[in-house]
Amino acid sequence: MKAAGTLLVLVALVLTACTGSGERACGLLEDVPDRAGRASVEQVREVAEAAQEAEAAEIRTVGDELAQNLTRRRVLENLAPGSFLDVIQANLEDLRQACRSLGEAATDAR
Numbered sequence: 065m066k067a068a069g070t071l072l073v074l075v076a077l078v079l080t081a082c083t084g085s086g087e088r089a090c091g092l093l094e095d096v097p098d099r100a101g102r103a104s105v106e107q108v109r110e111v112a113e114a115a116q117e118a119e120a121a122e123i124r125t126v127g128d129e130l131a132q133n134l135t136r137r138r139v140l141e142n143l144a145p146g147s148f149l150d151v152i153q154a155n156l157e158d159l160r161q162a163c164r165s166l167g168e169a170a171t172d173a174r
Contacts, residue, residue: 089115089123090163093156100153108152109134115159122162130155 092111096103112134115127133140133151140148 087114087118087120087123087163087166089118089127089159090166093159093163096156100149100156103156105134105137108156111156111159120162120166123159123166126155126159126162130159 089111092107092114096107096111100108108130112127112130115123116131118124118127130152133148133155137148140151
């Protein structure tokens with residue numbers, strides 16, 4: 065019984081570290097496929113909105129960029145086919161990096 069409690073605490077610590085000190089956007093990002101072309105616009109929009117509400121400034125900044133690029137979808141596609149996915153992919157990678165950095169900082173603080 066004691067081992068099960070210890071396991072639950074360890075799982076909670078790992079999940080907290082992976083989601084960047086509990087940032088909702090980082091948790092949602094885990095459900096978004098690695099390739100932007102496989103994600104739904106709604107998934108990406110939900111991540112962008114959560115990132116815009118994040119406590120961490122770096123995550124908010126990426127969330128703002130992601131939201132702006134979602135609204136520019138038609139313009140980007142008119143400039144060059146496929147450019148929308150390239151830009152969104154870059155935003156998602158930036159957000160993943162910000163979440164990793166935040167998670168590392170949270171782990172180091174312990």
